[in-house]
Amino acid sequence: MAESIDTDKHSAEGNAYRRALRMSSVSLGALAIVGTVVAGMVRGTPGVWGAVAGIGLASVGALVTQIAMVVGYRRDPNVFVSIVAGSWLAKMFVIVVGLLLLSDVSGLDRPSFGVVAMLGVVVTLGIDVFAVVKARVPYVIPMSKSKDS
Numbered sequence: 001m002a003e004s005i006d007t008d009k010h011s012a013e014g015n016a017y018r019r020a021l022r023m024s025s026v027s028l029g030a031l032a033i034v035g036t037v038v039a040g041m042v043r044g045t046p047g048v049w050g051a052v053a054g055i056g057l058a059s060v061g062a063l064v065t066q067i068a069m070v071v072g073y074r075r076d077p078n079v080f081v082s083i084v085a086g087s088w089l090a091k092m093f094v095i096v097v098g099l100l101l102l103s104d105v106s107g108l109d110r111p112s113f114g115v116v117a118m119l120g121v122v123v124t125l126g127i128d129v130f131a132v133v134k135a136r137v138p139y140v141i142p143m144s145k146s147k148d149s
Contacts, residue, residue, distance in 0.1 A: 013073050016135030021066040023131065024124045028059050031120055039112035050112030053102055057095060057113075058120020064091040066128070 032055040039047030064087050072083035102108060 012135050014070070016131045017066065017069040017073055019135075020128050020131035021063070021070055023127045024062050024066060027123050027127060028055060028062065028120055031055060031058070031116065031123065035112075035116040035119070039109065039116065043109045043112050046107050046109035047112040049105075049107055050109035050114075051116045053105075053108060054113040054116030054118075055120055057098065057117045058124065060091055060094055060098075061121055062124035062128075064088075 032051075035051040035055060036048055039051035041047075043050065065084065068084045068087035072080040075083070102113070
């Protein structure tokens with residue numbers, strides 16, 4: 001009995017993580033198209049490059065953690081935390097280095113970059129919250145009744 005409950009929990013949890021990954025990928029793809037077109041129309045070529053850099057930053061920020069969750073959720077809790085924390089640290093390093101490198105790029109429109117990056121982060125954060133709340137993954141697994149009781 002406990003085995004089937006545990007399997008159901010993992011199934012709901014895995015489905016939530018995979019759903020968030022799919023929804024985020026589609027949303028970031030749509031934002032890449034719309035953001036690049038709008039930034040190009042409003043700010044020209046530098047706007048296009050700013051939007052591309054912004055969507056890249058938002059993608060690294062969102063998808064790396066979601067992929068780590070999908071990869072690690074069935075593993076031992078210590079391994080799971082190591083995977084998620086390690087991916088988070090690596091992601092932060094990449095983002096900081098990327099931002100430092102982008103600060104020297106002259107053909108990049110910073111407002112386009114900022115708007116697209118912020119929209120991407122807010123949208124994917126909303127998707128994460130929605131997917132986890134909708135999954136209704138329990139915090140605890142009820143114990144099965146023993147034969148002695």
